[in-house]
Each structure stands twice: as C-alpha cells, then as structure tokens.
Amino acid sequence: MTELVETRDRARGERSAPGWLVVLGQELRDLWLGGRGLVLSFAFSLLVGIIAYLVATNTDLNFLEQRESTSLTLQVAVAIGGMLTLLVAADAVSGERERGTLETLLLTPVSRRELATGKLLASLSLWFAAFIITVPYVWFLGNGVGIVDEALVAGLAVGTLVAVFLASLGLLVSCFAGSNRVSLSLSLFVLLALVAPTQLPAGAQQAWAGDLLLRVNPLTAGERYVSKIVVSGHDWSEDLSWLLSPVIGAVVFALAAILVGGRYIRLRGGVSG
C-alpha cells in the first residue's frame, strides 16, 4: 500500500520524507508548540541570567577575573543545557510507552532505528535553544577581554558533544526502563555521578587518578577544554586531548542509542486479552 501511495505521490511530483525526518518534525512540534520546550527554555534563561548577574557582580568586586566569569557561565550553560536534553530524551520512549502511544508508532513501517534517530535529534533542539539564550550573556561578560568568539565556538562545540552524549544516554535508559519514573530517576542519577568529580578538592583533581577521572568523563573533560580556551587563552588545537572523551562519548552513545536502543523500542511483554 505504501508503495502505491509513494508511486502516486511521485507521479504528482510530491515526495514523501524519510521516516526519521517525519518523527523529528512531529517531536519538535510536540516539544515546542506543546509548550514543554518553551517552559524549560524559560527556566534555563532565568538560571543563566542569575548566574551571569552573580558572576558579573563578583567581577566588579574583583573576586572573579572576567575570563573566569565567562567560562563559568558557559560551563553552567553546557551542563544545564545538556541536562535538559537528557530529561527530554529520558522521556522519549518510556513516556510513549506509559501514555499508550508507542504501539501505534511501532505499527508503522518506520524502523525503530528511525524512531530513535528522530527522537534523539528532537531532544538536541533544547541544547541549541539553550546555547542561543546563552549568547548575549557570554557577549556581555566576555566583550571587554575579546574572547567572545572563541568562547562561543568552544561552547557550541563542547556543548553539542555533551548534549549528544547525554541525550543518547537518556534515550538508551528510556528504551530499557520499565517505567518513565525509573528512566528519569536513573538518568538524573547518572548525570549527578558525572558532575560529582568537579567537587573533588583541587589536589585530588591534579593527582593522576583525579586527572584520569576528569579526562574519561565527557562532561568534566569538555568543561575543562572550555576553561583552557576561555580562561587560559589556549589555542583550540593545544588541548585536544581533553576533547577525546566528549567525542568518543557522543559517537559511541549516539550509535548505541540508535542501533542498540532502537532494537529495544518495544512494548513490554504482556499476555492480557
């Protein structure tokens, strides 16, 4: 039947879109027109605004160097923006399962990998919105020391890698989780575990074990890279080793979410009826 539909549409010069693109479009509409994306973005803008205000005030009092305040704001944006993508992705499959809308999606000829791809890409839109919200704050804080361009490029690159990593992680958890509550709780727990190394004392962070911990963790490694460029003024190519785990984390987890997680987008076994 679909072949017939496609043949008829082609004859009219109309083209059908690939399944992942149709899923992406619908997910974006649900996220942004449904209001959830706007609410999360508004909360994000409030938080970044408060942080920017506090660091700017501290800069005036000379407690924070201007480069540090820019870096701190950017790092907060990357972490919180990544968290938003994680939360949305963690709801993507388990939420559909709980709302009873997953079965009708599985009954379409769109492959489960395409479903995973569309949902993953839609959740990343929150990071890009968060980044756009962050731009004026970074411009305001970094303008005086001429690091706006470098900070924005580094923030966009690292933030995108971290967001892909976290969204893929959330989607994977959502595919396997028995309930939406479990999916969201587990995803938040993992995020807290990833943030935890930043709370280690400076001495512990500089020891080889602490350094390794920071390097293998895509979140902390990415933030350290941003700090090297924005605070230390390094060239983008000087500290590429810090980008290794964000790149590997993003690629490996995205592939896992689409290839492995996609296979587990299914109804839980039931024998009712």
Added chain:
Amino acid sequence: MTTAIEAHGVAKSYGSLVAVENLTFTVEPGEVLGVLGPNGAGKTTAIRVLTTILSPTHGSFSVAGIPHTRPAAIRRAVGVLPESAGYPERQTGEEYLRFHARLFGHSRPSARSVARTLLEDVGLAERATSLIASYSRGMRQRLGIARALVNDPRVVFLDEPTLGLDPAGQRQILGNVRGIASERGAAVLLCSHLLAEVEENCSRVLILNRGHVAAAGTVAEIVRQAAAPRTARLQVAAEHMEHAVAVLTGASGVDDVHRPDGRAGWLKVVFSRAEEGDGQLNLAVRVLLDAGVELRAFELEGARLSDAFLAMTEAD
C-alpha cells in the same frame, strides 16, 4: 484473490507462560472474523503477533499474502486499532492523522487530503481542528479507526473497538467496521467481549480460550459444535397442557418433555442433539399446531453464540 490472513500453528510464549498456542485459521478479503475469548485468552497477544509487534515463538503466518518474515511489509498492509490505545492530547485530530499518514509514506499534501477524507468518513470532520484532549472516548475510538485506515490497509485488526462506549457509540463504531469490509473490501479481525456484537457483525467466529482455539466457524457451526444444551420453552393454553405433552412426547427428535417448576402453562422440551436446534423447534411448533394446541409463546435455549461461548470457555 490472496487470502487476507493465513496462520499455521502460531504460538507465543513468555518463558514457561504460554500466551497463544497452535493458532491456525484463515481470513478471506472482505470478511469480518470475530475473535472471542475471556480475559487472558490470548486475543491481544494474537493480534500483536499477527501485526508483527511481537514475534511468534513457533509457527508461521502471512498477512495480505506477505510472509511473517517481512514484518515491515506486513505493517504497510495492515491497519490496527490496539486495545486501550493512547492518543497525544495536545495534537488535533487532523494533525494526528496527518502525522501517521506521513509515517506511511504520504507526502504533505497527500497526508492532509487523506486526513480530511478519513475524518469525514468517521464523522469527525467538524472536530478536526480540536485538541484530542477534548475528544470523548467514542470520538477517540473513531479517530483510532481513522488512523488504522491511513494506509488504505488490506487487513484491519480492531481490538475491543467498542470497549467503554454507550450503545449509540457502539452502533456508530460497528457501522464503521461493516463499512471497512463492505466498501473497502478489507478483511477485518474484530476482537470483542460483546457476543451480540460479534454475532451480528461477523461472518465467522474464532473462540480463543487459554491461548488455544476452542472453536472456529460460522456462528451456526460453533453453536452446533458446542456442547450447549438445546432446549425450548413453549407456553400453551392451560386446558391444552396434557394434550401438548402427549403430542410432543411422541414427536421425532424430542428426548424429553416436562413442566418446569414455577412457570404455569409452560413446557420444557429437550431435543435430541443429533438434529439442528432451529429445525427441531419448528417441528415441535408444527406438531402442536397440527394437533390443535393453542400456542401462546415459545423460546429456544442453547442456540445462541453466548451459550456456545460459555460452554466452550467454562468447560476447560
């Protein structure tokens, strides 16, 4: 013409728990097959296997001539209304159908046109731009049926489509079901708890019990297969009671005649199982009328699908 559904020994187990076993049946295009069974009989699992949501543990099947080894191709050819399907509350009915039409390969303009046509077909055109959150249960079920038709399917699976609907809503949905078979020529597999609904709308019936096929055939065949009692109650004028008993006792195909307690003027007639229930009642009525007995009322028992269903599902 290709058989719409052909299942051979289909089974689905979860570990040691057998949900469906040795499911064998066929459905022809344009036919409405009713699938009956008590809770836990395996109806929903059977539908999920046949629509490729679950893979079978054993056996093979084809839908619209497509073997079960090509699940994506089967999904292109079927439409499904799952039991208790959820709906995105913040989408309008038209957006929902457009989205699903596009998932089945329609272009944007084509999806819009299909959505509008189907909304009209199921009587939701006026509410096309309302949020699904504002739809009643009956409207949601009709929207679900419309969604099941976005790909112009050759086989339609409907799992409890009238569950929780009032009589008017049930009638509307059943009208849609009949239309799918008669106007579109699609085969319909209708799962239901409502025996009268199946009896009135299905050309054939499959009764599932504990994952097995307990009976299959037309309603008349199933009633005949069932070990349901075949008796009739006849009301005759009080002065003709003795004469009626004597006439019926000697009639062919009648095993027993007695007066049930507490029902004055009534006779209970037990027919021989070797013959048709309806024909036996006709014969008994004719014998009485020929003998000049004044007959005031009669009713046949044990000849309805509900009797057969209970006999088959309670016996196990």
